[in-house]
Amino acid sequence: SAQGQFLAFDEFGRPFIVIREQEKRARVKGLEAQRANINAARAVSNLLRTSLGPKGMDKILVSQDGDVTITNDGATIMEKMDVKHQVAKLLVELSQSQDNEIGDGTTGVVILAGALLESALNLLDKGLHPLRVCDGFERACEIAVKHLEATSQELDVFANDNELLKKAAVTCLCSKVVSNRQNELAAIAVEAVLDVADIKRKDVNFEHIKVEGKPGGSLEDTCLIRGIVIDKDMSHPQMAKVVKDAKIAILTCPFEPPKPKTKHKLEISNAEDYRKLYEQEQQYFVKMIEDVKNSGSNIVICQWGFDDEANYLLHANKLPAVRWVGGVEIELIAMATGARIVPRFSELSSEKLGRAACVREIGFGTTDDKMIVIEGCANTSAVTVLVRGGNKMIVDEAKRCLHDALCVVRNLIKDSRIVYGGGCAELMASLEITKVVDMEPSIEQYAMRGFADALEDISNALAENSGLNPIETTTWLKNEMKNNPDKRYGVDCNGVGINDMKELNVYESLQSKVQQLQLATQVVRMILKIDDVFAPSEYS
Ligand code: ADP
Structure with a gap:
C-alpha cells in the first residue's frame, strides 16, 4: 500500500519499490476496507445468532482470570467477549446502548445489524455507493418505524391485576436460564416496578430497585423485599x-x-x-x-x-x-x-x-x-429483589434476567404500545417497505429492498434456532400475513402450532423494537462510511 512504500532507483536508474518493513502499520482502503469491516462485524453477529429467541442457546464465556459466565443475554455475551477488531467493537457498543436505554432486545439488535451489513455488502458489490446504501437504509428504517407505530396496539397494562405486565415479563424470561421459574420471577419483577412507579406520571425510578444476589438456596427462594x-x-x-x-x-x-x-x-x-x-x-x-x-x-x-x-x-x-x-x-x-x-x-x-x-x-x-x-x-420506597440460586453463576445470570424483565415492565408502564414478537413486527415492516419501494423511482430502491430483506433475518434466525426450515417458515409467514392482515403471525418457537402471536401473547414494547431498528441502522451507516483503516498491523 502507498504509505508503506516508496520509490527508489537502482544503479542503472531503474525504479523499484521499497516496502518499508519496519513500518508496522497496516492500511486497508476503499471497498476492501468496507468488506473487511463488514466481515468482522458479521462474525460477531453470527456468533449471537444461535442465542436468539426462546430456543436460543447459551454461551460459556471464560475470562482471562478464569471466571466463568453462562448466559444468552446479548449484551452480556458482547461485554465479556474479548473483541479486538475496532469495527466489531461498534457492535458491542450497539448492544450496550440497547441495554442501557431499553434493557431487552440486545441480541436482536446485533443480529439485525449483521443482516443489514450483509445486505449492504451485496449492494456495494453491485456497485452502489456506500452513502446511497446508507440513505436508502435510513428511508426504509423511517418507513418501518412509521408502520410499526401505526399498527402498534395500546394496552391497558393494569387491567386484570396487571395481567399484561406479567405476561410481558414472562415472555422476556422464557428464553433464559431461569425459564422454569419464569412465572414467579415475572410476578416479582412486576411487583417491584409497581412499588416504585408513579403511575400517574408514567414514571419509574429505577434507582429505587436494587437487585441483590446471594449464592446458596435455590431460585425458588428469590423474593421481593420492601x-x-x-x-x-x-x-x-x-x-x-x-x-x-x-x-x-x-x-x-x-x-x-x-x-x-x-x-x-x-x-x-x-x-x-x-x-x-x-x-x-x-x-x-x-x-x-x-x-x-x-x-x-x-x-x-x-x-x-x-x-x-x-x-x-x-x-x-x-x-x-x-x-x-x-x-x-x-x-x-x-x-x-x-x-x-x-x-x-x-x-x-x-x-x-x-x-x-x-x-x-x-x-x-x-x-x-x-x-x-x-x-x-x-x-x-426502595425495594430489593433478593436473588437466590445454587451457585454464583446461576445467581448472576438470574440477576441479569431480572434486570431485563424489570426493564420490560418499566417500559410498558412508560409507553404501553406494543408490537408482536416472533419476527412478526420485522416481517410486517419488511412487507410495508417492499410495498413502498414499488413506487420508488430513485436508485435508493435497491438499498430499501435490501433493508426489507434484512428484516426477514429475525424470523429466519428464530426458525432456525427452533429447528424449523428458515426460508420455508418465513415465506409461509409472509403469505399468511398478506392474506390475514388482522392477525399477527410469527415463528412458533415452542412448537405449539399456533402462529398468531396475539393468541400466544408474545409481544414486545414498540419502543424496544423502534430502538432496535434505529440503532442498527445508525451503526451500519457508521461502518459503511469508513473507507480507510489505519491500524497497528497486529489488529488488522
Ligand atoms: P433479546 O436479547 O434480543 O431480547 P431473546 O433471546 O430474548 O433476545 O429473544 C427475543 C426474540 O425472541 C424476540 O424476537 C421475540 O419476539 C422472540 N420470542 C420470544 N418468545 C417467543 C415465543 N414464545 N415465540 C416466538 N418468538 C418468541
Whole structure:
C-alpha cells in the first residue's frame, strides 16, 4: 500500500519499490476496507445468532482470570467477549446502548445489524455507493418505524391485576436460564416496578430497585423485599431476630474502651489490679450501652466490630446489634431511614435515630446464611429483589434476567404500545417497505429492498434456532400475513402450532423494537462510511 512504500532507483536508474518493513502499520482502503469491516462485524453477529429467541442457546464465556459466565443475554455475551477488531467493537457498543436505554432486545439488535451489513455488502458489490446504501437504509428504517407505530396496539397494562405486565415479563424470561421459574420471577419483577412507579406520571425510578444476589438456596427462594437488604447478621446468635418499629442508631465508633496510648505503661502485677482494669472496662461498655438506650434506640448498626464482652452486654441489655457494616451500606441505611451517622456515643440523641417499620434477620432453610432486612424505611420506597440460586453463576445470570424483565415492565408502564414478537413486527415492516419501494423511482430502491430483506433475518434466525426450515417458515409467514392482515403471525418457537402471536401473547414494547431498528441502522451507516483503516498491523 502507498504509505508503506516508496520509490527508489537502482544503479542503472531503474525504479523499484521499497516496502518499508519496519513500518508496522497496516492500511486497508476503499471497498476492501468496507468488506473487511463488514466481515468482522458479521462474525460477531453470527456468533449471537444461535442465542436468539426462546430456543436460543447459551454461551460459556471464560475470562482471562478464569471466571466463568453462562448466559444468552446479548449484551452480556458482547461485554465479556474479548473483541479486538475496532469495527466489531461498534457492535458491542450497539448492544450496550440497547441495554442501557431499553434493557431487552440486545441480541436482536446485533443480529439485525449483521443482516443489514450483509445486505449492504451485496449492494456495494453491485456497485452502489456506500452513502446511497446508507440513505436508502435510513428511508426504509423511517418507513418501518412509521408502520410499526401505526399498527402498534395500546394496552391497558393494569387491567386484570396487571395481567399484561406479567405476561410481558414472562415472555422476556422464557428464553433464559431461569425459564422454569419464569412465572414467579415475572410476578416479582412486576411487583417491584409497581412499588416504585408513579403511575400517574408514567414514571419509574429505577434507582429505587436494587437487585441483590446471594449464592446458596435455590431460585425458588428469590423474593421481593420492601426495603434494604444487607449481607450481615445479628452480632449475637441469641439476640432478637425481629425488631418492630425500629429506632436505629448508626455508629461509626467502635464498641470498645479507649486504648491506652503506647507511651503509657500499664502494669498489672496482681489479681486485684486485673480486676480493677476489668471493672473499668466494664464501666466503659455499660456507659456506651446506656448512651444508646437513653437515646431511645432499639437496634444498633455499627461500622466497626466489638469484642465478645461488648457483644455479651448488648445481648444482656436486649439491644440487637449488627457489626462490620460497610461505609456505603451505612450511608444507604442512613438515607433510607432518615438517620444521622453518629461518630461518638456522647452525640447520640433521639432525633438522630433512623426509623423503619421492621428490622429483621432472615435465614435460608438449612444453610446458616443470614441477612439483615430493613423494611418500611421512613424516607424511601426502595425495594430489593433478593436473588437466590445454587451457585454464583446461576445467581448472576438470574440477576441479569431480572434486570431485563424489570426493564420490560418499566417500559410498558412508560409507553404501553406494543408490537408482536416472533419476527412478526420485522416481517410486517419488511412487507410495508417492499410495498413502498414499488413506487420508488430513485436508485435508493435497491438499498430499501435490501433493508426489507434484512428484516426477514429475525424470523429466519428464530426458525432456525427452533429447528424449523428458515426460508420455508418465513415465506409461509409472509403469505399468511398478506392474506390475514388482522392477525399477527410469527415463528412458533415452542412448537405449539399456533402462529398468531396475539393468541400466544408474545409481544414486545414498540419502543424496544423502534430502538432496535434505529440503532442498527445508525451503526451500519457508521461502518459503511469508513473507507480507510489505519491500524497497528497486529489488529488488522
Ligand atoms: P433479546 O436479547 O434480543 O431480547 P431473546 O433471546 O430474548 O433476545 O429473544 C427475543 C426474540 O425472541 C424476540 O424476537 C421475540 O419476539 C422472540 N420470542 C420470544 N418468545 C417467543 C415465543 N414464545 N415465540 C416466538 N418468538 C418468541
